[in-house]
Amino acid sequence: MLRAMPSLISLRAFDAAARLGSFKDAADELSVSPTAVSHHIRGLEQALDVQLFVRETRAVHLTETGRRLSERLASAFTEIADALSEVHATEHELTVTTTPAFAALWLVPRMEAFHAAHPDIRLRLETGTVPVDLARDRRIDLAIRYGVDEGPLLACALPPERIGLYGAPNMVAALGGRLNGATILSTEWEQPGLPPITPEAWIAAASADDKPELRQFEQEHHVAQCAIAGQGLALISNLLAGDLVARGLLTPFRPDIQLRGLSYSVLCLPERVRVRKIARFICWLEASCE
Amino acid sequence: MLRAMPSLISLRAFDAAARLGSFKDAADELSVSPTAVSHHIRGLEQALDVQLFVRETRAVHLTETGRRLSERLASAFTEIADALSEVHATEHELTVTTTPAFAALWLVPRMEAFHAAHPDIRLRLETGTVPVDLARDRRIDLAIRYGVDEGPLLACALPPERIGLYGAPNMVAALGGRLNGATILSTEWEQPGLPPITPEAWIAAASADDKPELRQFEQEHHVAQCAIAGQGLALISNLLAGDLVARGLLTPFRPDIQLRGLSYSVLCLPERVRVRKIARFICWLEASCE
DNA sequence: ACCAATGCATGAGAAGAAATCATCTATTGA
């Protein structure tokens, strides 16, 4: 067959030169001197006993065989590069799907901390209200869902939430603990078979007879944003309100009154729980909840 | 993306190790020491920051990512090897199609000489009675056909043939120039619109009134073989008989009587006549006919 | 239960590629 398998490095030099139509540009791409490229291509031509380039004074152009070889080499080298970056991604990119609210109010503020703890892992967030089938969609490494408890998929669970009212600091101060004339902002919770988390339940728990205005949102973080804007008291969980309170954007209203909520579940295919990047994330997540 | 593009050599070491499931075997395949393979794979794992092999005491096996990477690398390296050998083949393998007779009686005896003159060109023969469409079947570089004259495809033509009778030496001697009791072996020539090349034509040309036996074959070289076996006189061309005469297997019978035949045409796609291997062959062919 | 054999890991140093440097040639275009 072939006298001697030419070195892969020459092939790459040829590939670059063929693509760019110039030894000099190829040299730049490969960060070597044009001389090196020239040597490589000459060596390759000798090894294959084939002329690949027609040299003209200030330019080179491919022969017909050169063109054919370059085409196939290009696709092979692309395949290699793709494979490498895919490997890198599957090991160092962690894709988490969760609810828009958890992403916006809990995860996003903490991504910086995660990256500091694990600089080699790139965290990608996908949010959506439709639950994802982990077995089906292999791009997703982890799903963080509210109140789900899918036995075999459950990797860990965050502490149960407590639901309370939160408002912009000046509004909470102005209300002085009473709901008269206030607006309660809440989400349309749709957890089948679970204690209702509603403004009514909160009012009942507080044994209040005030009749505040009510406004409903589809997204829990919209509730929060609305409360921050001073438009009412948000009925949200301590988990999601935590950062906003810490940053002084919200203040608890009657923190003594809290409804019991569910907890967030972290779901993962059982055989993948031990994958490095996934294990790291779960470990970090648990530590971040204390 | 990637910290540092790993060297292609490491990738090839990994590919081999992954395919063979053993560093040692990979080392053998690559003709290096197992140490080199070990170093390469460790380097690769560090460059990618990924574990590719799980080491056990006397064996290694791929991790899941290792397996995926190896799959794609294998296909890429196969592509490269294929591309290289294709290049080599298209430059150094010459495929000629011709008639079984011309192949057997003229070309095959001269292949050795061609190879001696052009050691880097490997001559492949394809024979068949059905003419080949060169534009359609790109595997074929040249077609040598009898009496065809397809204008644009005609690369060169061999000298016109002269058709005569040839027999085994002792039979020719025994006949003493007369056809009485002899058998004439001939081919069913089917050249439309051409002077008939038949035993009858020969007898007419010789102005003989002998009535020899007649036997027909489909293949001209079968005629020759039959004559060599002493079963009659072959009505064949000087071109095809030449070698057999030179080797003393056949002797001309009444060499003064010869019918005019056609000539062999060498056909080639016009744009490919100047391809090195093709030009060499045509040049050699013309020189071989003198 | 022990010892030889196997397969891989590791570090240091040797061998061998591959890159560069300096120099040349042949154009091109200003």
Added chain:
DNA sequence: TCAATAGATGATTTCTTCTCATGCATTGGT
């Protein structure tokens, strides 16, 4: 005509890649 460009070539240097010597853990045979 001369500076600038793109590439070729050969000698030299640099640095990758290989090997050697050695070590470790395990397996299988006696």
